[in-house]
Amino acid sequence: xxxxxxxxxxxxxxxxxxxxxxxxxxxxxxxRNPLECWSEEFFREPIVRVRLxxxxxxIVNDVTAIKRVLIENAENYRKDPxxxxxxxxxLADGLLSVEGPRWEVQxxxxxxxxxxxxxxxxxxxMLDVGNGLATEWAGLGNEAVVDVAAAMTxxxxxxxxxxxxxxxxxxxxxxxxLAMNAYFAAIGRIGILDLLGAPAWLPRMGQRRLQxxxxxxxNVIDELIRTRARKLSECRxxxxxxxxxxxxxxxxxxxxxxxxxxxxxxxxxxxLSAGHETTANALAWSVFLLSQxxxxxxxxxxxxxxxxxxxxxxxxxxxxxxRAVVEEALRLYPPIAAISRMARAxxxxxxxxxxxxxxxxxxxxxxxxxxxxxxxxADFDPSRFLGERRAGIDxxxxxxxxxxxxxxxxxxxxxxxxxxxxxxxxxxxxxEVVSASDIWPVQRVTLxxxxxxxxxxxxx
Numbered sequence: 001x002x003x004x005x006x007x008x009x010x011x012x013x014x015x016x017x018x019x020x021x022x023x024x025x026x027x028x029x030x031x032r033n034p035l036e037c038w039s040e041e042f043f044r045e046p047i048v049r050v051r052l053x054x055x056x057x058x059i060v061n062d063v064t065a066i067k068r069v070l071i072e073n074a075e076n077y078r079k080d081p082x083x084x085x086x087x088x089x090x091l092a093d094g095l096l097s098v099e100g101p102r103w104e105v106q107x108x109x110x111x112x113x114x115x116x117x118x119x120x121x122x123x124x125x126m127l128d129v130g131n132g133l134a135t136e137w138a139g140l141g142n143e144a145v146v147d148v149a150a151a152m153t154x155x156x157x158x159x160x161x162x163x164x165x166x167x168x169x170x171x172x173x174x175x176x177x178l179a180m181n182a183y184f185a186a187i188g189r190i191g192i193l194d195l196l197g198a199p200a201w202l203p204r205m206g207q208r209r210l211q212x213x214x215x216x217x218x219n220v221i222d223e224l225i226r227t228r229a230r231k232l233s234e235c236r237x238x239x240x241x242x243x244x245x246x247x248x249x250x251x252x253x254x255x256x257x258x259x260x261x262x263x264x265x266x267x268x269x270x271x272l273s274a275g276h277e278t279t280a281n282a283l284a285w286s287v288f289l290l291s292q293x294x295x296x297x298x299x300x301x302x303x304x305x306x307x308x309x310x311x312x313x314x315x316x317x318x319x320x321x322x323r324a325v326v327e328e329a330l331r332l333y334p335p336i337a338a339i340s341r342m343a344r345a346x347x348x349x350x351x352x353x354x355x356x357x358x359x360x361x362x363x364x365x366x367x368x369x370x371x372x373x374x375x376x377x378a379d380f381d382p383s384r385f386l387g388e389r390r391a392g393i394d395x396x397x398x399x400x401x402x403x404x405x406x407x408x409x410x411x412x413x414x415x416x417x418x419x420x421x422x423x424x425x426x427x428x429x430x431x432e433v434v435s436a437s438d439i440w441p442v443q444r445v446t447l448x449x450x451x452x453x454x455x456x457x458x459x460x
Contacts, residue, residue: 008379009292011332012440013369016040034337034443035365042366043377047352057359058349061370063396065349069341069360070396070404077341080359095270095409103406109252109259110267110409113243119413121241122163123312126417129158130424137429142457145434148287149452152280153181159417160275164268165224166242176220180272183213221265243271271410278335279414281448282400285329286422288439288452289380291431296382300325301459304423316416322423324382326415330400332380334364335446339402364399365447373397430457 014036021029021037029036042048046062060066069077078099095106112118133155137146157177161169169176228244247264251257259267290297299321307318316323339362347354354360369377373394375384383389401408408414425431432455433439440450 008376008381009289010378011289011292011380013332013378014038014441016043035441035447038363038366042363043369044371046372047350052359055357055359056355057361058352058354059361059363059366060349061362061367061373062350063373063394066362066367066396066399066403068347068349069362070339070402070406073347074404074406076344076347077360078344080340080342095267105252105255105257106259106263106267107405107409108254109250109257110247113246113250114409114413116412118246119416120313120316122159122413123315123416123420125162126159126420127312127424129155129162130421132158134424134428137456138458140456143455145453145455147452148431148454149280149284149449152283152287153277155421156276156280156283156417157272159279160272162242164243164271166244167228169220169224179213179216180276183210183217217269218265221268222261225261225264244268274408275410275414275417277446277448279418281333281335281446282326282330282414282418283421284449284452285333286326286418287425287431287454288433288449289329289332290325290422290426291433291454292436293380296321296325297426300423300426304427308423308427316419319419319423320386321382322426323415323419324385326418326422327385327398327400328380328382331368331398333441333447334368334400336364336400336402337443337445337447338363339399362399365443367397367399370397428459430459431455432457 014033017039020026020039020041026037042059042061046060047065048059048061050057050059060069095103095110098106133151137144137151140146154177157180161173224244225248229248232245232248247259247267250259290300303319303321307315310318341360343354343356343358343360345356349360367373371377374397384393396403401411401414434453434455438451438453441447442450
């Protein structure tokens with residue numbers, strides 16, 4: 001069993017410098033790959049203060065302090081201006097960015113859409129999309145080289161397309177996919193004006209292109225909403241079981257209020273952004289990590305061959321080994337770069353005074369590799385997510401989807417999708433990295449592999 005191994009594979013990551021980077025090196029690292037900015041002390045100390053030009057940033061890796069920021073005193077810590085500016089492009093009316101009473105209403109309204117029973121009902125569609133990719137790969141022949149990262153991005157978009165828009169998008173699919181990739185790459189780009197706290201009215205690089213892409217999305221999604229709403233009205237039924245119909249039919253259980261079209265559109269974009277590249281990256285890293293660890297690959301293959309022949313009900317729950325691999329990939333390469341909040345009033349975190357206006361940063365990449373919280377944190381060891389070892393992980397030490405009131409509402413959807421697809425691909429193919437030395441984690445909004453070209457061979 002892999003859990004009994006004394007030596008584990010250590011996947012690639014930037015070796016933290018012994019001392020903090022100076023201003024020029026810091027700016028260079030931020031532009032090149034922000035993961036390279038974290039020095040040794042961030043992975044060792046529970047609280048680290050960083051003085052920036054206009055405010056102080058407090059990097060928090062203490063679990064009691066994280067609990068206070070995100071749950072116990074969450075009202076004192078709201079999204080900071082930089083996050084709000086990034087999310088204002090198209091997502092301003094969605095669950096990811098609204099605050100206060102509007103957020104409470106939307107959360108209540110949307111929660112039933114991601115209940116376990118609803119998410120489980122999408123198992124067949126996830127399998128169908130996975131089988132479609134498997135058929136495509138089988139047609140390439142043995143020893144074919146594929147860009148697995150790109151393939152996972154297409155696959156997760158396909159899953160969202162069939163779970164959100166079961167009637168199709170009514171547009172050129174490739175144009176929609178390319179536009180969406182460009183849109184989310186643009187909204188996540190942080191420039192020097194953002195770091196300096198410049199006002200939102202100052203023009204940013206690429207802003208005009210972003211506005212053009214945004215107009216395209218608004219037109220496509222608004223037409224889909226109008227068409228579906230008309231169909232639901234004419235048929236006088238609740239419609240299909242895809243997320244678009246569920247969104248249009250969703251009512252706030254406290255007030256009976258439905259969402260307006262702007263809220264529906266923003267939440268569709270939120271689902272696409274939160275469930276697209278993040279899940280694709282989790283899958284890509286999981287495939288890569290399995291390719292480097294034969295013992296775990298054999299376990300996942302055996303589990304997949306057994307469970308994929310069983311009933312659809314609770315399939316993801318039965319894939320325990322596969323899920324442990326996905327969760328370990330999420331620990332080593334978490335999709336969320338940072339959870340940041342702005343302190344509204346003075347507070348005390350882990351015995352240290354925090355002033356109003358301080359930027360509080362919880363960086364899952366650092367938290368998940370922190371020396372005080374994890375044994376052999378740089379090693380690939382999925383057994384830490386099984387049995388008693390799993391029970392010993394502090395809930396506030398593992399935050400791939402956040403935690404508290406604003407935990408990612410689609411977390412169960414993403415985990416189910418990644419687990420099922422990984423099991424399916426592992427059962428059908430052996431995958432070998434063309435050049436392991438070329439694989440490197442790069443932070444670009446999400447944490448992605450620099451490239452992931454792999455040889456694929458069909459398994460007998």
